[in-house]
Amino acid sequence: MVRIINIVWLIPVLPIASSGVTALLGRQKRLLSALLAISMIAISFLLSAFILAADLISNQHSGMTRLVRNICWFQFGEEPLRVGWIIDPLTSLMLVMVSTVSLLVFIYSTKYMKEDDNFTRFFCFLSLFSGAMLGVVISNSLLLLFMFWEVVGLSSYLLIGFWFSRPSAVAAAQKAFLITRIGDIAFFIGMVWLYAKSGTLLFYDNGAGLLEHTALSKFLLSGVSIGTAGNIGIALLILCGAIGKSGQFPLHIWLPDAMEGPTPVSALIHAATMVAAGVFLLARLYPIMSGSAAVPGVVPSSVPLQAITWIGALTALLGALLGVAQFDIKRILAYSTISQLGYMMLGLGTGGVAVGMFHLITHAFFKALLFLGAGSVIHGCSGEQDIRYMGGLRKKMPATFITYTVGAMALCGVPFCFSGFWSKDAILHAAKQWDVSMVPFYMGSVGVALTAFYMMRQILYVFAGESRLYSAPHAEKHHLHSQHESHPLMTVPLVVLAIFAVFLGFIGTPAWPWLQYFLDGQRATIQFSALAEGGFVRVMLSSSLLLIVGVTLAWLLYWYKRGLNSDGRDNLEVLLPRTFSWLAHGLYIETAYDVSVIRLNRIASGLCKWVDQNIFCGISTLAAYVAVVTGRTVSINDQKVFNSGFDTGCRRTSGAGRALSQLQSGTVQDYLRWLVVAFICIFIFMVWGTGK
Numbered sequence: 001m002v003r004i005i006n007i008v009w010l011i012p013v014l015p016i017a018s019s020g021v022t023a024l025l026g027r028q029k030r031l032l033s034a035l036l037a038i039s040m041i042a043i044s045f046l047l048s049a050f051i052l053a054a055d056l057i058s059n060q061h062s063g064m065t066r067l068v069r070n071i072c073w074f075q076f077g078e079e080p081l082r083v084g085w086i087i088d089p090l091t092s093l094m095l096v097m098v099s100t101v102s103l104l105v106f107i108y109s110t111k112y113m114k115e116d117d118n119f120t121r122f123f124c125f126l127s128l129f130s131g132a133m134l135g136v137v138i139s140n141s142l143l144l145l146f147m148f149w150e151v152v153g154l155s156s157y158l159l160i161g162f163w164f165s166r167p168s169a170v171a172a173a174q175k176a177f178l179i180t181r182i183g184d185i186a187f188f189i190g191m192v193w194l195y196a197k198s199g200t201l202l203f204y205d206n207g208a209g210l211l212e213h214t215a216l217s218k219f220l221l222s223g224v225s226i227g228t229a230g231n232i233g234i235a236l237l238i239l240c241g242a243i244g245k246s247g248q249f250p251l252h253i254w255l256p257d258a259m260e261g262p263t264p265v266s267a268l269i270h271a272a273t274m275v276a277a278g279v280f281l282l283a284r285l286y287p288i289m290s291g292s293a294a295v296p297g298v299v300p301s302s303v304p305l306q307a308i309t310w311i312g313a314l315t316a317l318l319g320a321l322l323g324v325a326q327f328d329i330k331r332i333l334a335y336s337t338i339s340q341l342g343y344m345m346l347g348l349g350t351g352g353v354a355v356g357m358f359h360l361i362t363h364a365f366f367k368a369l370l371f372l373g374a375g376s377v378i379h380g381c382s383g384e385q386d387i388r389y390m391g392g393l394r395k396k397m398p399a400t401f402i403t404y405t406v407g408a409m410a411l412c413g414v415p416f417c418f419s420g421f422w423s424k425d426a427i428l429h430a431a432k433q434w435d436v437s438m439v440p441f442y443m444g445s446v447g448v449a450l451t452a453f454y455m456m457r458q459i460l461y462v463f464a465g466e467s468r469l470y471s472a473p474h475a476e477k478h479h480l481h482s483q484h485e486s487h488p489l490m491t492v493p494l495v496v497l498a499i500f501a502v503f504l505g506f507i508g509t510p511a512w513p514w515l516q517y518f519l520d521g522q523r524a525t526i527q528f529s530a531l532a533e534g535g536f537v538r539v540m541l542s543s544s545l546l547l548i549v550g551v552t553l554a555w556l557l558y559w560y561k562r563g564l565n566s567d568g569r570d571n572l573e574v575l576l577p578r579t580f581s582w583l584a585h586g587l588y589i590e591t592a593y594d595v596s597v598i599r600l601n602r603i604a605s606g607l608c609k610w611v612d613q614n615i616f617c618g619i620s621t622l623a624a625y626v627a628v629v630t631g632r633t634v635s636i637n638d639q640k641v642f643n644s645g646f647d648t649g650c651r652r653t654s655g656a657g658r659a660l661s662q663l664q665s666g667t668v669q670d671y672l673r674w675l676v677v678a679f680i681c682i683f684i685f686m687v688w689g690t691g692k
Helices: 002-006 010-023 030-062 089-112 119-138 142-160 167-198 213-226 229-245 254-260 263-271 274-284 286-290 303-323 329-351 353-380 398-412 419-432 439-463 488-507 514-520 528-532 536-558 571-575 577-584 586-661 668-691
Strands: 067-076 079-087
Touching: 002 030, 002 067, 002 079, 010 030, 010 089, 010 119, 030 089, 030 119, 079 089, 079 119, 079 142, 089 119, 089 263, 089 274, 089 353, 089 488, 089 514, 119 142, 119 263, 119 274, 142 167, 142 229, 142 254, 142 263, 142 274, 167 229, 167 254, 229 274, 229 286, 229 303, 254 263, 254 329, 263 274, 263 329, 263 353, 274 286, 274 329, 274 353, 286 303, 303 329, 303 439, 303 586, 329 353, 329 419, 329 439, 353 398, 353 419, 353 488, 353 514, 398 419, 398 439, 398 488, 398 536, 419 439, 419 488, 419 536, 439 536, 528 536, 536 571, 571 577, 577 586
Parallel strands: none
Antiparallel strands: 067 079
16 A cells, blocks of 8 residues: 555646647547547546555555655755645545546547547647646645646636637636636635745645644644634635635636537536536645644634535525526536535535535536536537427437436436435535524525426426427528437446446445545444434435425426427526526626626726826836937037047147157258257357346
């Protein structure tokens, strides 16, 4: 087990290396780029599975194993800057989840992107994306995690805007990049502040790491001495980074527009990589978010956990509401992701790491299944994404229909054989027992009914009835009779994901809470009596009832006696036009941003432009004129006064020299004549002077 830590760095490096090699290949090397990307992520998957197996064996014998390898990256005088990687139960679970979903998406993409001219570039970006997320997972340093975190953001920008010829894709990529940078700036400030208070950014370092007793005690006790505002501020700044990455309110508006990228990208973003990074960050730093009860004399601060809980509950309800009134098949799933990420936050805030991570892992598989299933539907409908122009695919695409339905039932939480049921009810159970307020529980419960409603609505639109593709805009471009099941390279990953969507939930049931015990380094035991404890049965019954209510309402509204409107209007839109319009436009949250934050930013930028042009430019222009006038004055003085006087003096000196040079003729006779003249003059002067 100890030797494994020396090779764990290969897990992210292999996909990143394949990305670098693929970047050097030409467009014609399509098969080579796909094989290289798939083989590298497959090796990463095998290594991850081996690490998980070794971790399981170690837990059975000696409890939780945590292996750390720290290295010196830079040396600043006597102060080393160290980074490292880690293996623990949280890491091993995430590695397997990310690598498994990534491998299936890679295989799926070979067929889905087969006709794309930039096939090679797609696998280059996809490998970088997966490698960066794997780097986030293994990092034992907050600094190293942040660097991989930013590469994840860069990769999402490249993949969302992959079809850069579309203006909407370019705008969506820029929007995602800029909005997530808001959270990342706060994250960076919190990281620097945390380093200033604790003196380290390593999570584990022989007892002196951020998440270990010594440094954590120092961090929390410093808060006791000067007040807890600093500690809470650090935790909230880090939370802002998670809010941006995981699409939580109020920074959720980039996630629906991210659907402009290819469908495999959407599956990877919404299931295993980018949005999962925020939840994983909070799970990794949970001791800092919650405070540590293990520190004597320290009362854990619940403010960051309360913020996580309320933001999660609000986002869960908001995402479910907005998903009710969407027509783009991928956009519905995008709002579903926003809602489910809210549930994960709610679970972290009220139930702890195991509750939030349980839903993160189950959601990764059934949401990847739903997005890849949506891609299969789009592929079968010649690129059409509007559910109003689908229908009748149940018979033409049976494998896609069955697997997609399985994913939808897992998402809705159909009892008892679907993973989403167990992970969602664990969150609701924790929220119900939260001693601060019952409101988040009620908000999450309403979200259950709404989730069942919009997923039933989507299935009726897409798979039931007869095809409506003939009524789509540009219907002549669609081949109505060519609708058929997708290639096995696309359907086999759907079947594998469907199996996970069914059985994965059993790792966290109250009767056998394996995940909770594994994360705590304990051995799980089966206790069926736990199902009847703590009101879990009442939560299961209430959530199941809400599920039935949501499905029934959708069936009554969209199918029973009414059917779907032939004019393209939604039945809910006919019934509640104003409410539907508000929901379809995202409650005009983006409009509110446009008229407030963005408008203020434009006014501020216009003011800065005016100040720059009329004040700073005027000052610089005046300074330039003064410099020119001064230069010209100096030039005139130099040329007319100094140069002229100097030239005149030189000419006169030169003339005097020439005149005197005549005395130096070199003839002896001339010298004698002058000598005689001089004697005569002297004689006359002396005689004249004596006479007087």
